[in-house]
Amino acid sequence: MVLAVEWVESPQPRIRLLDQTVLPAQETHLDITTVDGLVAAIQSLAVRGAPALGAAGALGVVVAMNQASRDGWDESRLQAEVDRIRLARPTAVNLAWGVDQVRGAMTQGADQVLILARGVVTDDEAANRELSRLGADWILERTGLERVRVVTHCNTGALATSAWGTAYGIIHELHDRDRLGLVYADETRPLLQGSRLTSWELTQDGIEHVVQVDGAAPSTILRGLVDVAIIGADRIVANGDTANKVGSVSLALACARAGIPFVVAAPSSTVDLATATGDDIDIEQRDPEEVVNFGGRRTAPEGAVGFNPAFDVTPHDLISAVVTERGVVEPANTPHPTLLARIAG
Numbered sequence: 295m296v297l298a299v300e301w302v303e304s305p306q307p308r309i310r311l312l313d314q315t316v317l318p319a320q321e322t323h324l325d326i327t328t329v330d331g332l333v334a335a336i337q338s339l340a341v342r343g344a345p346a347l348g349a350a351g352a353l354g355v356v357v358a359m360n361q362a363s364r365d366g367w368d369e370s371r372l373q374a375e376v377d378r379i380r381l382a383r384p385t386a387v388n389l390a391w392g393v394d395q396v397r398g399a400m401t402q403g404a405d406q407v408l409i410l411a412r413g414v415v416t417d418d419e420a421a422n423r424e425l426s427r428l429g430a431d432w433i434l435e436r437t438g439l440e441r442v443r444v445v446t447h448c449n450t451g452a453l454a455t456s457a458w459g460t461a462y463g464i465i466h467e468l469h470d471r472d473r474l475g476l477v478y479a480d481e482t483r484p485l486l487q488g489s490r491l492t493s494w495e496l497t498q499d500g501i502e503h504v505v506q507v508d509g510a511a512p513s514t515i516l517r518g519l520v521d522v523a524i525i526g527a528d529r530i531v532a533n534g535d536t537a538n539k540v541g542s543v544s545l546a547l548a549c550a551r552a553g554i555p556f557v558v559a560a561p562s563s564t565v566d567l568a569t570a571t572g573d574d575i576d577i578e579q580r581d582p583e584e585v586v587n588f589g590g591r592r593t594a595p596e597g598a599v600g601f602n603p604a605f606d607v608t609p610h611d612l613i614s615a616v617v618t619e620r621g622v623v624e625p626a627n628t629p630h631p632t633l634l635a636r637i638a639g
């Protein structure tokens with residue numbers, strides 16, 4: 295089983311990350327014993343994906359406490375360093391959520407925080423397996439199909455979570471039930487989470503798929519080549535608006551036009567009832583150079599400036615279903631101010 299994030303005790307207590315910046319060409323690990331190292335890994339997407347960020351955030355508090363002991367930080371410095379982890383990327387609510395799940399136990403010592411952090415990891419895996427079952431049930435019931443052809447965006451598998459996956463978890467569940475047709479995986483520029491990571495996972499799992507350029511996804515949908523779109527989420531807010539990897543909203547618009555379901559899959563830790571609408575979500579603006587370079591080579595002419603929002607927001611009325619381990623709601627059909635409260639964490 296692929297583990298994106300794990301805690302290792304010996305020879306030195308640390309977070310061990312599968313470095314996602316070099317997959318699939320290399321399978322190498324990063325050993326994280328400092329806050330600087332974790333923040334750099336988060337911001338470089340060596341560790342990425344909303345639930346995986348939640349796990350990294352929770353375990354990161356232990357890293358900060360251990361470093362505080364080594365380096366003689368006072369409480370104020372320790373809390374400031376924990377805040378650096380919490381704020382390392384703004385859009386996925388899970389990073390802050392993961393930190394906040396364990397922060398209150400810091401006064402009880404690092405061992406107690408580690409117990410809670412490990413619980414965050416195991417709870418996430420259980421949540422992802424349950425939501426995968428619920429999502430497959432909903433899709434099969436809604437479509438009535440023997441086999442479901444799927445389009446998905448970015449990466450939502452074990453690499454983005456604590457072990458199983460969210461949207462990818464539903465795909466895996468459909469595969470295990472022998473109810474899955476062809477999977478269209480969007481390459482997901484500019485960092486290629488789809489072609490590098492999702493295709494790697496689908497290949498390892500023996501799931502038939504094709505990798506398509508992001509710009510092909512709407513026509514794939516409108517031409518009737520798929521029966522459902524299934525994506526993950528970085529933040530699902532109170533009215534059902536959902537932030538996810540940039541390019542997601544184009545799939546939602548095409549699904550609405552084509553009359554097929556657009557499904558968002560995420561653990562309840564991704565639901566943020568404290569944020570009212572998608573307009574209030576902080577969308578991460580990444581380095582413009584990621585857009586005008588590729589593979590270490592400049593692709594746009596000198597002087598061209600990239601525009602690089604890492605996420606977009608799908609309005610709730612374009613979302614057929616939000617699937618969490620606590621249940622399924624249908625924002626497009628039943629917009630309701632407390633709709634998401636039924637499936638929030």
Ligand SMILES: CSC[C@H]1O[C@H](OP(=O)(O)O)[C@H](O)[C@@H]1O
Pocket residue numbers: 339342343344345447448449450451454455459460461487525526527528538539540604
């Ligand atoms: C399991 S949800 C993962 C979610 O996170 C990804 O973003 P990033 O690769 O920048 O961390 C993408 O939005 C996925 O849907």
